[in-house]
Amino acid sequence: MATEISVDYPQALPGDFAIWIFIFAELVVFAALFAAYAFARSAHLEMFDAAQATLDRAYGYANTLVLVTSSYFVARATQSIKAGRATRCGHWLAGALGLGGVFLALKLAEFQQDLAHGISLSTNLFYMFYLSLTFFHFMHVVMGMAILAVVAYKAYAGRYGAADHAGVETGASYWHMVDLVWIILFTLVYVVH
Amino acid sequence: MKLPQAIPLKPCTVSWFALLGLTTITYELSARAPGQALMALVLGVMLVKAHLIVSDFMGLRHTRLLWRIVMAAYLAVVGGIIAFTCLTA
Amino acid sequence: MKFQSQKVAIPYFVGALALFLGQIVFGLIAGLQYLNGSFLFPELPFDIAHMSHTNLLIVWLLMAYMGAAYFIVPEEAQTELYSPRLALVTFWIFLTAGALTILSYLFVPYAHLAAITGNAALPTMGRGYLEQPLPIKVGIVLVALSLLFNVTMTLIKGRKTSINLILVGSLWGLALLFLPAFYFPQDTVKASFGWWWIVHGWVEGDWELILGALLGFILIKMTGVDREIVEKWLYIIVAMTLISGIIGIGHHYYYTGAPAYWIWLGTIFSAFEPIPFILLIAFSFKMLLARRREHPNKAAMLWALGTPLMAFLGAGLWGFMITLAPAQYYMHGTNFTAAHGHLAFFGAYAMVALAIISYAMPLLRGRIANSAAAQRWEMTGFWIMVLSMIGIALALTGAGLVTVLLQRAADDPMSFMQVQDKARVFFWLREFAGLAFFIGLLVYLRSFFIAGEYGYAGEMKQALAA
Numbered sequence: 001m002a003t004e005i006s007v008d009y010p011q012a013l014p015g016d017f018a019i020w021i022f023i024f025a026e027l028v029v030f031a032a033l034f035a036a037y038a039f040a041r042s043a044h045l046e047m048f049d050a051a052q053a054t055l056d057r058a059y060g061y062a063n064t065l066v067l068v069t070s071s072y073f074v075a076r077a078t079q080s081i082k083a084g085r086a087t088r089c090g091h092w093l094a095g096a097l098g099l100g101g102v103f104l105a106l107k108l109a110e111f112q113q114d115l116a117h118g119i120s121l122s123t124n125l126f127y128m129f130y131l132s133l134t135f136f137h138f139m140h141v142v143m144g145m146a147i148l149a150v151v152a153y154k155a156y157a158g159r160y161g162a163a164d165h166a167g168v169e170t171g172a173s174y175w176h177m178v179d180l181v182w183i184i185l186f187t188l189v190y191v192v193h
Numbered sequence: 194m195k196l197p198q199a200i201p202l203k204p205c206t207v208s209w210f211a212l213l214g215l216t217t218i219t220y221e222l223s224a225r226a227p228g229q230a231l232m233a234l235v236l237g238v239m240l241v242k243a244h245l246i247v248s249d250f251m252g253l254r255h256t257r258l259l260w261r262i263v264m265a266a267y268l269a270v271v272g273g274i275i276a277f278t279c280l281t282a
Numbered sequence: 283m284k285f286q287s288q289k290v291a292i293p294y295f296v297g298a299l300a301l302f303l304g305q306i307v308f309g310l311i312a313g314l315q316y317l318n319g320s321f322l323f324p325e326l327p328f329d330i331a332h333m334s335h336t337n338l339l340i341v342w343l344l345m346a347y348m349g350a351a352y353f354i355v356p357e358e359a360q361t362e363l364y365s366p367r368l369a370l371v372t373f374w375i376f377l378t379a380g381a382l383t384i385l386s387y388l389f390v391p392y393a394h395l396a397a398i399t400g401n402a403a404l405p406t407m408g409r410g411y412l413e414q415p416l417p418i419k420v421g422i423v424l425v426a427l428s429l430l431f432n433v434t435m436t437l438i439k440g441r442k443t444s445i446n447l448i449l450v451g452s453l454w455g456l457a458l459l460f461l462p463a464f465y466f467p468q469d470t471v472k473a474s475f476g477w478w479w480i481v482h483g484w485v486e487g488d489w490e491l492i493l494g495a496l497l498g499f500i501l502i503k504m505t506g507v508d509r510e511i512v513e514k515w516l517y518i519i520v521a522m523t524l525i526s527g528i529i530g531i532g533h534h535y536y537y538t539g540a541p542a543y544w545i546w547l548g549t550i551f552s553a554f555e556p557i558p559f560i561l562l563i564a565f566s567f568k569m570l571l572a573r574r575r576e577h578p579n580k581a582a583m584l585w586a587l588g589t590p591l592m593a594f595l596g597a598g599l600w601g602f603m604i605t606l607a608p609a610q611y612y613m614h615g616t617n618f619t620a621a622h623g624h625l626a627f628f629g630a631y632a633m634v635a636l637a638i639i640s641y642a643m644p645l646l647r648g649r650i651a652n653s654a655a656a657q658r659w660e661m662t663g664f665w666i667m668v669l670s671m672i673g674i675a676l677a678l679t680g681a682g683l684v685t686v687l688l689q690r691a692a693d694d695p696m697s698f699m700q701v702q703d704k705a706r707v708f709f710w711l712r713e714f715a716g717l718a719f720f721i722g723l724l725v726y727l728r729s730f731f732i733a734g735e736y737g738y739a740g741e742m743k744q745a746l747a748a
Contacts, residue, residue, distance in 0.1 A: 013260055014252045018514040021561065025522055027267055029554050035274045036550050042282035049227070061220040065213060068246075072209035075250045079203070121543045128543040143521075169252075176251045180243055184271060187239040191223040192232065192275065 014078075015170030023177045026140070030181045033136070034188055037129045041192075044125055049193045051126035059110045060190035063103050064182065067141075070099035071179035074148070074172045077155070084162035086155050093152035093168075096175065100145040107138055130189055137178070137185055144178040147171045208249040215242050232279050236272055243268050283645040285356045287363035292646050293373045294349025295639045299727065301342035301380065302632070306720050308335040313716050316702075316709045330387050333413045337387075339627060340411060340481065341380045344456075346635035347492055348376075348429050351453060353642045354499050355433045358449075359440025364432050372428040379421045383414050405466050409473070411481045412463050419463055426457040444513040445499050448520060452491035459483040471539035478534040485597070485631065487527040490558060493593070493634045494519045500586045500641050501566060505573035515565040519558050526554035533605045537614075545607045552605040556598030559630075562590035578736045579644060579651035581660040581729075585637035588668060592633055596625025600675060612690040617705070618682030625675040628667075636726075649735030656732035663726025670722055673715030681708035 013020045041048040077092035114131070121128050151171035154160060160168055215238050222235050247264045248254040254261075283289070312331040315321050319328070356363045363369060386395050392413075399415035401407045406416055414422070430453060437450050462476035498516045502509055532540075532548030566587055577583060600622040604613045613619070640660065644652050651657070684705040689695045696704070 011255050011257070013256055016514065018511075018518055021564070022518045022521065024263075025518075025557055025561065026525075028557070029525065031267065031271050031274075032553065033550060034271055036546070038275050038278035040546075042278040045282045057220060057223050061216065061223075064216045064219075068209065068212040068216060068242075071246065071250050072205060072212075075205040075209075075252075078252070079205070122541050125546075128546060132543075132547060173251055176246055179250070180246045183242045183246065184239060187219060187235060188275060191219055191235055192279065193223075193227050 013173075015166055015168075015173045019170045019173055023173060026177060027181070030184070033133055034184060037133065037188060040125055040129065047124060048126045051124055051130075052190070052193055055130070055190055056110065056113065057190050059106055060186050063106050064186050066099050066103045066106065067179050067182050070096040070103070071176050073099065074175045078165070078168055078172045081155065081160050081165040081168045082162060086158055086160055089160065089168060090152050090155040093148055093155060097145055097148050097152060100141055100148070103141055104138065104145075107134065107141075111135075133185060133189060137182060140178050140181070144175045147174055204254075205249045208245040212242055212245055229280070232276075236276055236279075240268055240272050283357075283642075283648075284360075285362050287366040287369075288353050288356050288642075289646060290363065290366045290369040290373070291349040291353035291642060293370070293377075294345050294352065295643060295646075297373065297377050298342045298346035298349060298635065299639070299730075301338050301345065303723060303727070304384070305335055305338035305342060306716075306723055308332075308338065310713070310716050310720060313709070313713045317706065317713065326388065330392075333410075334384055334387055336411055337383065337413060338380075339632075341376075341383075343627075343631050343635055345373075345376065345380075346639065347453075347456075347489075347496075348373075350496055350635070350638045350642070351429065351433050351449060353638070353646070354449060354496070355436050355446055356440070358443045358446040358499070359436050361436060361440035364435035364439070368428055368432055372425055372432075375421065376425045379418055379425075383418050386415065387413070404464065406464055409466065409477050412477070422460065423457070426453075426460065430454060430457055443509070444516060445495050445502070448491055448498075448516060449495035452488050452495065455488040455491070456484060459488055474538055475535070475540065478531060482531055482534060485626065486531050486555060487523060489631055490523040490527065491520055493589070493630060494523070494562065496634050496638050497562065497566060497586060497589060500582065500637055501569045503641065504577040504579065504583055504586065505569050506575045507569050507572050511572075512565075512569065515561070515568075519561050519565065522554075522558040522561055526551055526557055530555045530605075533607070533610065536607050536610055549605070549607045553602065555605070556594065556602055559590065559594040559598040563594055566590045577651070578738070578741075579641060579657070581652070581657040581664070582637060582641035584661055584664055585633060585640045588664065589630065589633040589637050592625070592629030592668060592671075594629075595672075596622065596627070596629035596675065600625050600679075612686050613682065616682040616685040616690070617678040617708075618686075621675040621678035621682060624678065625671060628671045633668075643730070644735070651736035652729065653732060653734040653736055654741060656729045656734070657736075659729035659732060660726055663722050663724075663729060666722025666725060667719055670715045670718035674712050674719065677708045677711035677715055680711070681705040684708065 073092045073096035077089045077096065080086075080089040080092055111131075111134075114127075119127050119131070121131055148171050151168055154167060219235060219238050219242075222231060222238075225231055244265075247268075248261075253264055308331050311322060311326065312328060312335055315323075315328045315331060322331075352363060352369050390398075392407075395415055396402075396407050399407075399417055401416055404416055406419055407413055412419075430450075433450050433453065437446055440446075459479055462479045465473075465476045467473050467476075494516050498512050501507065502512050528551075529547050530552035532544040533552040535541075535544035535548055537545075566589075570583075570587060600618075604610055604618045604622055644650065652660070685701050688704055689698070689701045
């Protein structure tokens with residue numbers, strides 16, 4: 001039996017370095033938003049907890065499962081292209097895009113429900129944060145899906161290969177970032193009380 | 194006849210299952226009565242999930258130490274701020 | 283210069299610089315009127331000098347960006363401009379309208395001007411930067427449409443590079459954001475909402491994209507770095523600009539009667555507005571380090587590298603100082619705002635205009651770069667202008683601080699005029715710095731009148747001898 005020797009060389013960040021500059025900038029932006037929420041919450045604890053209790057946490061839970069799974073699909077897409085399987089990579093990306101669509105649909109349903117209850121940015125500070133944070137993230141999902149759509153198109157068109165997979169990694173890294181901030185957002189806005 | 198060998202799960206698949214499980218735990222915890230122990234648990238679960246995404250999905254596990262430190266520091270700062278505001282609330 | 287039609291940029295650049303000179307003269311007059319209220323009164327009251335100063339600023343910047351578009355779009359599209367004649371006609375209409383506007387400010391009382399230009403039918407006059415009579419505003423729209431038609435047609439028939447798409451796209455944005463100028467309702471809250479979208483929508487959003495495109499073009503040309511790399515950076519900068527700017531503009535809605543959540547949204551998002559400027563700095567210096575050639579136009583390179591730094595200082599840092607709602611509560615409308623306005627407008631938008639002029643004018647005059655002597659004059663002008671503008675900003679910051687300490691945050695607040703008296707020393711400093719700026723501008727303009735082009739042989743001989 002042949003033993004496989006694998007040496008772990010430390011590698012550069014996956015994908016184009018430029019996207020990482022963007023990812024780090026975005027992470028800083030989200031961190032500031034989370035910090036603002038956290039400090040505002042500590043100053044108005046009871047109001048935040050009371051308002052948070054009105055949220056339908058099942059939406060947040062379902063959306064987390066959806067986004068985590070789509071991120072997993074994207075990770076599999078990256079592995080597929082590294083193995084030279086471009087069509088399979090495209091399929092995984094298409095699946096991730098579909099789940100992105102599910103996320104948006106669930107979020108819209110939730111917004112619709114809030115709207116029906118007469119909730120707006122002016123309702124109180126908690127809803128101001130809840131609506132603007134989730135909407136800001138919503139727009140990032142839209143942008144991430146636009147990037148993934150371009151990558152998926154190129155993958156199906158055979159523009160990537162085992163040796164040339166940086167484009168897939170670039171799009172994937174951004175999508176994982178969108179997933180990462182949602183994990184924090186979900187915990188902070190829906191759960192912490 | 195050769196017996197089918199167990200297919201080794203890829204690290205990212207393991208992480209995916211873990212993320213689904215941890216998310217379910219978080220959801221369960223969200224309905225519990227508030228308390229500092231619960232808060233610590235929730236934040237701990239959040240950091241583990243974030244770490245799984247960073248290492249196994251983003252693939253930072255294989256990158257230079259610098260980038261892993263940057264990401265860990267980011268999560269530590271965000272988690273720290275949330276924990277701090279919970280404690281001082 | 284690769285295409286004959288790029289030459290239409292020359293009158294735009296020359297016109298822009300002439301108006302720039304005019305702007306500074308009015309600035310000096312208005313600055314002096316801070317110290318002596320009756321200076322030139324009643325021939326030229328302060329409000330007229332002030333609005334001539336700000337309107338000329340906007341017009342010369344627009345003229346320079348139009349020139350830049352006529353220069354860059356054909357070169358990027360690899361084709362002649364759709365209609366050079368239309369571009370020239372548009373220039374003369376624009377210049378005449380601009381000159382008429384300033385002359386009418388100077389010689390016709392403003393209320394009378396409003397009456398004879400149909401302001402009663404569709405009120406648009408009176409708001410800062412938008413003092414122009416109705417026919418002039420319509421003229422601005424027509425000039426913009428002519429430009430958009432011309433460059434869009436050029437883009438359609440030619441190569442579609444990212445720089446061109448960003449540049450032409452942001453010119454469309456510029457025109458669209460001017461439309462709220464025609465919306466001036468009685469409701470002051472709505473009126474101010476619309477007002478902020480125009481000039482502040484430009485400087486916090488749209489013009490940053492123009493700035494990015496111009497800088498990207500200059501850096502591609504001067505450093506020889508791969509277009510692909512420059513474009514990636516530009517997309518990131520554009521994205522960060524929009525992410526921070528669109529909601530960040532809400533820092534103007536504090537305490538104006540707009541919903542209270544703007545205090546949070548404006549504070550948080552405007553705090554991100556320095557990020558695109560930090561990215562611009564990283565971008566330009568990375569391109570400088572990765573350069574594949576030494577371009578002989580050192581002056582243009584100086585402008586191109588100075589722009590992001592000064593933009594960060596003026597727009598980023600000085601803007602951040604006053605943007606958070608708790609700070610703005612005390613600083614609103616003080617000279618902190620004027621300090622930020624001066625440093626940001628010059629550092630970001632005037633300097634990028636001068637950068638593209640510095641790069642393009644020698645080419646338009648048939649040489650790759652000006653002679654070393656001309657460049658020395660230009661770079662001396664650069665340093666005098668940059669340093670004296672920092673001086674103006676610091677002096678105004680001092681004056682702003684006086685107001686905050688003695689009036690806004692004081693237990694026993696002084697009256698407005700008393701505070702103005704206390705800040706007098708800073709207004710003197712500002713005027714001196716302004717005078718230095720004027721000298722710097724003259725030195726800069728002198729560089730255009732030094733004949734001769736950059737001679738490699740001569741430079742080499744000199745270098746070897748030394």
